[in-house]
Amino acid sequence: MGIILRHRQSNKIMFYVKGADVAMINKVKPGQRSTCQEFCENLAMEGLRTLVITHKLITESTYKDFEKRLRAARASFGNREQLIQKVIESLEVDMEYLAVTGVEDKLQEEVLQTIERLRQAGMQIWMLTGDKVETAKCIAISTGLKSNKQGIFEIVNMSDIDQIKDAINRYKVNIEQRMLMVDGNSLAVIVGNEALKDEFFAVAQFSKSVCICRCSPTQKAVVAHSIKTYTGKIIACVGDGGNDVAMIQQADVGIGIVGKEGMQASLAADFSINQFNHLFKLLLWHGRLSYKRSASLSQFVVHRGMIISFIQAIFTCVFFYVTIPIYNGFLLLGYSTVYTSFPIFTLILDVDVDLDKVKQYPALYITLQKGRSLNFKTFMIWTWKSIYQVSTPPSTRLP
Numbered sequence: 001m002g003i004i005l006r007h008r009q010s011n012k013i014m015f016y017v018k019g020a021d022v023a024m025i026n027k028v029k030p031g032q033r034s035t036c037q038e039f040c041e042n043l044a045m046e047g048l049r050t051l052v053i054t055h056k057l058i059t060e061s062t063y064k065d066f067e068k069r070l071r072a073a074r075a076s077f078g079n080r081e082q083l084i085q086k087v088i089e090s091l092e093v094d095m096e097y098l099a100v101t102g103v104e105d106k107l108q109e110e111v112l113q114t115i116e117r118l119r120q121a122g123m124q125i126w127m128l129t130g131d132k133v134e135t136a137k138c139i140a141i142s143t144g145l146k147s148n149k150q151g152i153f154e155i156v157n158m159s160d161i162d163q164i165k166d167a168i169n170r171y172k173v174n175i176e177q178r179m180l181m182v183d184g185n186s187l188a189v190i191v192g193n194e195a196l197k198d199e200f201f202a203v204a205q206f207s208k209s210v211c212i213c214r215c216s217p218t219q220k221a222v223v224a225h226s227i228k229t230y231t232g233k234i235i236a237c238v239g240d241g242g243n244d245v246a247m248i249q250q251a252d253v254g255i256g257i258v259g260k261e262g263m264q265a266s267l268a269a270d271f272s273i274n275q276f277n278h279l280f281k282l283l284l285w286h287g288r289l290s291y292k293r294s295a296s297l298s299q300f301v302v303h304r305g306m307i308i309s310f311i312q313a314i315f316t317c318v319f320f321y322v323t324i325p326i327y328n329g330f331l332l333l334g335y336s337t338v339y340t341s342f343p344i345f346t347l348i349l350d351v352d353v354d355l356d357k358v359k360q361y362p363a364l365y366i367t368l369q370k371g372r373s374l375n376f377k378t379f380m381i382w383t384w385k386s387i388y389q390v391s392t393p394p395s396t397r398l399p
Helices: 030-045 060-074 080-091 111-120 133-142 161-173 184-192 194-204 217-231 242-250 264-268 278-318 329-339 342-348 355-360 362-369 376-391
Strands: 002-006 013-019 049-058 096-103 125-128 151-155 178-183 209-213 236-239 253-257 271-273
Touching (some): 030 049, 030 096, 060 080, 111 125, 111 278, 125 133, 125 217, 133 151, 133 178, 133 209, 151 161, 161 184, 178 184, 184 194, 184 209, 184 217, 194 217, 217 242, 236 242, 242 253, 242 264, 253 264, 278 329, 278 355, 355 362
Parallel strands (some): 125 209, 151 178, 178 209, 236 253, 253 271
Antiparallel strands (some): 002 013, 013 049, 049 096
16 A cells, blocks of 8 residues: 655655565565565564555656556556556555564454364364464464464475475375465465366365465455365355455355454354354354254154145045045144144254353264254154154054
């Protein structure tokens, strides 16, 4: 981001530009790049987010020429955005290094505990961030994404396809003991090659933890879409900023956190939460109950319809396939509205395990991932219940 200012007293024109070190390092004068890079790395190793600030004195003639070219680009009918960007970039050269800021992005409460519980529930955690490699490492350690017993396997600053293939093969050897870390440049090469992309996600899906740093908003969306495509699993994407919107919209379940960065992620998501630790209750408590209740309710509705259908079928067969309904009027209408409504309330209000037990045993969520509450077996059980209740006289039914 840049801004042009004119000093009132001296009438000098100053051009200030700020941005991430990766984008700014080539805009700074060659003699100042090493100093800028050194300060950025030192701050990143402390877990701080860095921002480079530069400035440049512009002459009156240079500014008028820039303004003329900018107006011409804005008036263009074709490739307007590209032409405007090209004019702006022509001014962002030979900038004087002014300062580097380091901002501490504190973690919210109970982030470490929440991630650990989600792991115990059988979920794989991926971290997609735009931070530098050093900053991403610090965040991965502080959030528990990387455990103390795990090492870090890096695929960083690799542009050769064969080099990345070799790195992926080496990572396969001890996949469970190392966290996989990939930067945006290497990810661009992986995504650009279809065969390499297949191989990467085939391996990464079995990793306990994956961290992708220096990741653009577009790359975040590509990663989310690729995980769904190559693994076939349901994914949930969590974000709190405008750069997470594309990723959230690609997910099966988008979750936005209302934070200091604005409401963009929250408005674009399916669910909105105030803090990251609320994710545990949303998924492992409300999500689990919603699935179990929906599974029971759907099968009960089918069971209820089967009963009256079987009765009608038996009646028709006994009386020589006569086309007369066995139930008429309010009896048939009230069957599905009044007479069988109370069991539905018991199903949608049923709580098999309280919240404290779910906190103690997050592994209860794993049973849901196996689909034991709603599958062909449970459907046949409910079908057998319908046949049994219809064919057995009330006096001979089991209690």
